[in-house]
Amino acid sequence: MNIKSLLLGSAAALAVVSGAQAADAIVAAEPEPVEYVRVCDAYGTGYFYIPGTETCLKINGYIRFQVNVGDQPGGDNDSDWDAVTRGQVQFTAKSDTEYGPLTGVIVMQFNADNATDQEAHLDSAYLDVAGFRAGLFYSWWDDGLSGETDDIGSAETLHNSIRYQYETDAFYAGISVDELEDGVYKFGEEANNVGVAVGLGGKAGVFSYQITAGYDVDNEDGAVRAMGTVDIGPGTLGLAGVYSTGPNSYYSTAEWAVAAEYAIKATDKLKITPAVQYYGNYFGGDKAVPDDFDGLGDAWKVGLTVDYQIVDNFYAKVSVQYLDPDDADDSTSGYFRLQRAF
Template sequence: MNIKSLLLGSAAALAVVSGAQAADAIVAAEPEPVEYVRVCDAYGTGYFYIPGTETCLKIEGYIRFQVNVGPDQAAPGTSDWDAVTRGQVQFTAKSDTEYGPLTGVIVLQANADNATFQETILDSAYLDIAGFRAGLFYSWWDDGLSGETDVLASGSTLHNSIRYQYESGDFYAGISVDELEDSIHGTRNVANVDGSFGEGETANNVGIALGIGGKAGAFTYQVIGGYDTDTEDGAIRAMGTVAIGPGTLGLAAAWASGPNAYYEESEWTIAAEYAIQATDKLKITPGVQWFDNYRNGSYGGGGVTNTTDFTSDDAWKVGLTVDYQIVENFYAKASVQYLDGDNLDDVTTGYFRLQRAF
């Protein structure tokens, strides 16, 4: 056998073996298609489709660091300053229905007075469709002027509520039924100093609020009213802003028939401010407010908070708030307020804040 015969035989053998291996080769399976996150621009910026659904989701929030100054800022009431930190995240889900957009909102908030004393709360949670809203949300009474001087609502404006709001262009009108469970007002709903309720007293008020508002060119307006069924007292508030010169002038007035869950500070009040847009990044807002028959958290006998009457004292408040945008979505705010009045020790409070929004 010569060399040529050997080479031909080896080539034939290799061809047979290669053919057998090719017949047994493993073919990789096709990868499953990947559904990437899609942008949802139907409801504005920031929304994306939840994979596998037609629901659009937006995630936003802020991180805040703040130093408060003033009397009794930190327990046990001996410090004149206190540093606090807050983190808040909001989830907004929207989808189209035959009745219009179906909206669901959840707002979670965590507050830290220090490393030991922290709390996480449900700040809002509600559903919204065809003008109806139900859940835990802030009422129209939470709206205010742009500064920090004005006090135009009672302490809590967050309620479990059912609301209908009609909107047409820049105009809206609505009615809300509110559970006022955390109110401490009324002869049947006064709280003792230790926070407990007396025998036979109730903490389950019901309130009804009405509101209208809107825009007309450079002018915005709002008129709202609230009636506390437990105290059988109500309040009315009117507020408006108008662009004038380098800033925006804001005016507000409120009246209450007696301290109630919607307004409790005084029988009458008038507030004004002028928000000056000094530069693209700097806004300066001086403000002033006058209170007629100021309640001043007065106390009655027997260690029970007197929440049913106004005093005959007057009070006034002035303040200045400065906002500065350091970079996009990051700003600083400083505010100082001075309060004085009849039979009232003058008090100065304020804060400095850094906040990053996302």
């Protein structure tokens, strides 16, 4: 076989193979269409549609670094200062229904006192539609004045609850049934009860107000609280008063108390809030409580809180409090905080 015959044979073989491949050509599959995340502006900023659904989701939270100093209420750290770090993330889902927006919220919180002493817990989880809310969430008794001095809330304000709240832009009113298994209890007993709370509030020009009441079924006592704020001069004046018929899960710190503060808007970034509170028949913050407040001494508290906005979504806070009870030693406590929100 000469070279010419060899080349002609190879060319014929290649032609046959090429023809076979042309007859069996492989067609590439069409790529699946990609659904990009769409912005959802129906419920405010930060929401986006979960791909493939009509449900809008928002993810936000904060990172906090804080150094506590002095005598910390309920603290078990032997040092006179303690650094702690917290990370919190919140998922809020919303979708339209024939009853209005259906909302679901999950809040996870992660706390670290040091590298080995850490804990993670569910801070809130609830559903909300047409004014009805059910799940684990904070009660109206968690609200307070803007500073850090006032002590006019429950020992524990996070409950499994069911609530109905009617609200407009300037007014709200509601009622809730709260499981109080982690509330206060009389000496020798255990916390295992239920409570009923009501709340109403609103705004009228530069004035805002809130009235909250609760009845602890197991302890057979209740409490009522009123708060109000008004813009005066360069700041906002806040006043509050609370009265308890006896130690109960809604208020057990004292039989009665009054608090006042003035939040001074020094600059666009700086707020200074001096405050004071007076307690009648002061008991304190323990969850094991006496039958009544009889025979207890009074107490007073004064404090100062300074907030500074470093940049958008990043601020510093310093707070110092002095407490002087008749039946115990006086104490000074405070903290320095850095927090970045997102």
